[in-house]
Amino acid sequence: MSDTTELPATLDIEGWTCPAPVRDRPRVVMGHGGGGALSAELVEQIFAPAYGGEVLAQMGDAAVLALGGARLAFSTDSYVVRPLFFPGGSIGDLAVNGTVNDLAMRGARAAYLSCGFILEEGVELDVVSRVARALGAAARTAGVEVATGDTKVVEAGHGDGVFVNTAGIGLVPAGVDLRPQRVVPGDVVIVSGAIGVHGVAIMSVREGLEFGVEIESDCAALGGLVDAMLAVTPDLHVLRDPTRGGLAAALNEIAAASGTGVVVRERAVPVPSAVANACAILGLDPMYIANEGKLVAFVPREHADAVLEAMRAHPLGTDSVIIGEAVEDHPGMVVARTGLGGTRVVDLPIGEQLPRIC
């Protein structure tokens, strides 16, 4: 490029600028499905205005509906993971556990699931069978029944092998009211174990990356763990499973919806060394990596020790730990206290995290 450029005798750095035009996004990009700010924009600007309705405005992992004297939790999710089978699970496990967990985050034990398969022409029936068997096994483990389903086939090249959608319903027990608006300053923030494991496990097989040790997804149904927590006190304030967007997105969503600030002690956040290694190599932040078998809980301070003890007594919560608290300062924002004593904002991710150049 510089062959034709006339060089200045001396550089005038007073005039240096680096502008680029403000962009508009007329088409869907991957970040719209990343669980971050772009996803929120899509819901805020397109879906919510089109649908309307009071229930949708809850904007939780699952909607809680008053029906015939009972309170039902209702949720749906679609699964488009690649590869279909990965260390520690498969798209079948995810399709059950993801929806079961969305219900559990409202305090409901999942009772029934629907299951929709979208299959790409040419996929081996053996693969479909393996996914279905994994899905059935995961449902039995979670104590939920697949009650109805649907199958569609799309032309070759119009799908990615197997897509699965599940929806689920469950009953919310009396006295349980889990939603971010109940969070108050002083609430203790607990996470149920190591973070970032699922995302790194998927990355290691999808991108063919080898990190020295095999990392297995933490994919699991959390209904039992939530039951154990509610048995200690029904007065949990909010639960969230930090899936897409990771712990950072979950905390930001709670902070924004509750209007409280959140402070996290960075060194208290449990990051397995294998995850930390992989993230260091790729330039990713474990706080933003997806999990599929963990939850984050905001618990009234007076119940925190008992809840923590109950979580640690459950097989899916043995590594539960307090990572921070809700505060009056900086409402709507999440702030990390760094190991060295500084502070930094932990932001909602824009779209997907991208591995950096160097």
Added chain:
Amino acid sequence: MKYIDEFQDPELARRLLDDIRATVTRPWALMEVCGGQTHSIIRHGLDQLLPDEIELIHGPGCPVCVTPLEVIDKALEIASRPEVIFCSFGDMLRVPGTGRDLFQVRGEGGDVRVVYSPLDALRIAQRNPDRQVVFFGIGFETTAPPNAMTVHQARKLGVENFSMLVSHVRVPPAIEAIMSSPSCRVQGFLAAGHVCSVMGVGEYPELAERFRVPIVVTGFEPLDILEGVRRAVRQLERGEHTVDNAYARAVRPEGNQAARAMLEDVFEVTDRAWRGIGVIPDSGWRLAPKYRDHDAEHRFQVGGIRTVEPAECRSGEVLQGLLKPHECEAFGTLCTPRTPLGATMVSSEGACAAYYLYRRLDVPAVKAREASPVV
């Protein structure tokens, strides 16, 4: 992760900070050259912990930020072609060109793929002999050797459908340009450790002597950076200006000879435009004439693309330390990671992105950010 935890030890950090406080007697302005160092400084809050006398100025060392608009536009043009598989490191995909980015090209049907190594792109070319595979080769001396090696391999293996869009930049000419400016306030440099692990330190003594600035080769973990600051301040307080290697666990004085030989074979030094800064003489690499067959710019005839940067964004001043990101009027209002005006707000190593991500709390004007709905 022992080998990293050791370099984030709070007790050792406290001792280094105590030593720096005991050494400093008056204000000093130091520039960290590398965007990775900038992010480490802001992410760990090192700038909050250092004594007030020490100002850290963020340098131009973000490869994504300094890639010129016209090269981004060339990438967008090539990636839009139906016969092309365009491969890039992830963080280039969100950088705005004129009106769009690589993500949008992908949304419009372009075959744009994220790779973790240029060799992945070469493998894609071998598996797709009927397609043209192009790798976006940008970055400093750190990414240049593997990119050079990939072109070398493509030639050796006869992979004719592989080419590279090359826009590499070199650090020493940038330091020279910054120090030559009449408005320069920099009194010492924290040089980028990974650059020196490739190139060695041989390019720096002449610069340190000519501009009478200490240059301390520095790593990326918090203790590395504090040690770099400590050594630079010690020199400044004594009136010294030498090259000091504070990253000896990774940097040998002569660098990586094999990597340097590969660079010399595949690339040649050229003048290069830096986004927001302008042309800096001898500050870049391009493919040497004997590798022209693998030069995407030549293969796709995009040499004629010319762009004009509009004048709203001040990130060029940020890139060479005249302005802190939050001092820009557009920061956090017109310009956010969602609606970036400049690449410094997009790149994972950009100074504006670092301030926006980690420091908004300290900037009252942008504290009231837009409310995001829960999904």
